[in-house]
Amino acid sequence: MHISEGVLSAPVLATGALLTASGTYMGLRRLKEKDIPTVGVLSSAFFVASLIHVPLGPTSVHLILNGLNGIILRWASFPSLLVALFLQAILFQFGGITTLGVNTFNMAFPAVLVGFLFRGLVSSQSRILVIVGGALAGALAVGLAGICVAVSLALAGQGFLQVAKLVLIAHVPVMIIEAIITPIVLLFIRRVNPSILGGSER
Amino acid sequence: MKGLIFLAVSVLIFLFLSGVCLAHKITTFAYVDENGMINTETYFSGGAKAKGAKVMVYDNSTGKLLLQGKTDNKGRFNFKPPALTDLRIVVEAELGHRAVAFVKKNDFERFFNQKAETKAKPALASSVGISEKEFSQILDKKIKPLYDMMLKMEESLSKPSLTEIIGGIGYIFGVFGIVAMILARRKS
Numbered sequence: 001m002h003i004s005e006g007v008l009s010a011p012v013l014a015t016g017a018l019l020t021a022s023g024t025y026m027g028l029r030r031l032k033e034k035d036i037p038t039v040g041v042l043s044s045a046f047f048v049a050s051l052i053h054v055p056l057g058p059t060s061v062h063l064i065l066n067g068l069n070g071i072i073l074r075w076a077s078f079p080s081l082l083v084a085l086f087l088q089a090i091l092f093q094f095g096g097i098t099t100l101g102v103n104t105f106n107m108a109f110p111a112v113l114v115g116f117l118f119r120g121l122v123s124s125q126s127r128i129l130v131i132v133g134g135a136l137a138g139a140l141a142v143g144l145a146g147i148c149v150a151v152s153l154a155l156a157g158q159g160f161l162q163v164a165k166l167v168l169i170a171h172v173p174v175m176i177i178e179a180i181i182t183p184i185v186l187l188f189i190r191r192v193n194p195s196i197l198g199g200s201e202r
Numbered sequence: 203m204k205g206l207i208f209l210a211v212s213v214l215i216f217l218f219l220s221g222v223c224l225a226h227k228i229t230t231f232a233y234v235d236e237n238g239m240i241n242t243e244t245y246f247s248g249g250a251k252a253k254g255a256k257v258m259v260y261d262n263s264t265g266k267l268l269l270q271g272k273t274d275n276k277g278r279f280n281f282k283p284p285a286l287t288d289l290r291i292v293v294e295a296e297l298g299h300r301a302v303a304f305v306k307k308n309d310f311e312r313f314f315n316q317k318a319e320t321k322a323k324p325a326l327a328s329s330v331g332i333s334e335k336e337f338s339q340i341l342d343k344k345i346k347p348l349y350d351m352m353l354k355m356e357e358s359l360s361k362p363s364l365t366e367i368i369g370g371i372g373y374i375f376g377v378f379g380i381v382a383m384i385l386a387r388r389k390s
Contacts, residue, residue: 004228004299006302007298028381039381040374043374044370044371087374088370095227152298170296
């Protein structure tokens with residue numbers, strides 16, 4: 001999921017950086033003081049989750065948790081994932097500094113999207129709806145992130161369908177795992193601190 | 203509810219134990235073996251081999267593509283140096299993973315021009331009683347295990363260590379602490 005340095009062309013990198021910058025601005029502008037610890041915790045969760053890697057076929061996959069970030073943080077997913085990806089890039093050379101914009105956008109944009117789509121379901125009274133909303137958000141955020149990666153690589157000249165097929169194969173297992181993990185975490189949060197899920201504007 | 207937490211924890215433990223490795227990039231290791239072939243090995247951080255990855259060998263000074271191929275099931279791709287020049291080896295695996303390795307021309311120069319080298323060190327060859335070529339073959343054989351050891355070390359270094367992971371979490375908390383500080387100042 002981390003696109004390495006030197007794979008993408010300059011216009012794609014610049015567009016990614018610009019989109020991520022605007023997303024981060026949106027996130028920081030709406031960020032309330034009391035939500036900052038939540039952003040920090042979710043950022044670290046994302047940072048650690050992406051390090052657990054399962055070898056699969058010719059490549060390997062890992063948990064992403066961008067759906068969970070999106071549900072809880074919405075726009076603040078951008079600063080959250082940006083910080084985590086920046087540290088992964090400088091500490092482990094995952095991805096790279098030049099591709100940071102593209103990589104952040106690829107994961108944070110789907111996060112924000114599912115955040116707005118499923119916030120209603122997730123903050124409802126019914127446990128079943130929370131589980132359904134969480135599972136859909138978890139799976140969809142990963143699926144959309146995969147499509148974003150495929151589009152980025154296609155813009156760099158690799159055949160879209162071929163890459164998309166690979167991305168899909170690689171991400172179906174992750175989608176399934178995220179569809180299980182996301183509702184579990186949401187149910188836990190709902191029990192210990194439901195105000196995090198309450199529809200406060202973010 | 204307790205059951206759910208238990209389930210979450212067990213899923214995480216399962217993920218950690220089930221041959222799961224900590225990984226996210228590919229690394230390529232290249233060296234010249236005793237027959238003058240350049241051996242490359244490409245793996246994901248964590249040690250899983252990158253199979254069927256595209257390998258491109260460039261002339262590092264001109265940037266010209268000299269040859270290309272694919273890694274085998276063990277993530278290896280071996281080739282004879284196509285020209286006496288510094289080589290840049292670029293490996294691209296699926297989903298935007300990319301690694302670069304360099305081989306300097308003095309590493310395989312002797313296989314191109316063995317006569318020149320024999321001339322350069324005649325004293326050694328005559329005193330030991332073996333030819334320069336044999337000597338260099340023996341040396342390469344001795345060095346081979348060292349290369350393998352270096353490869354293993356590079357592989358383990360490419361994994362994020364626990365210290366780094368915990369350090370990273372600390373950095374994240376620090377960054378958001380600074381954000382909190384700035385917001386608090388703006389407010390007051």
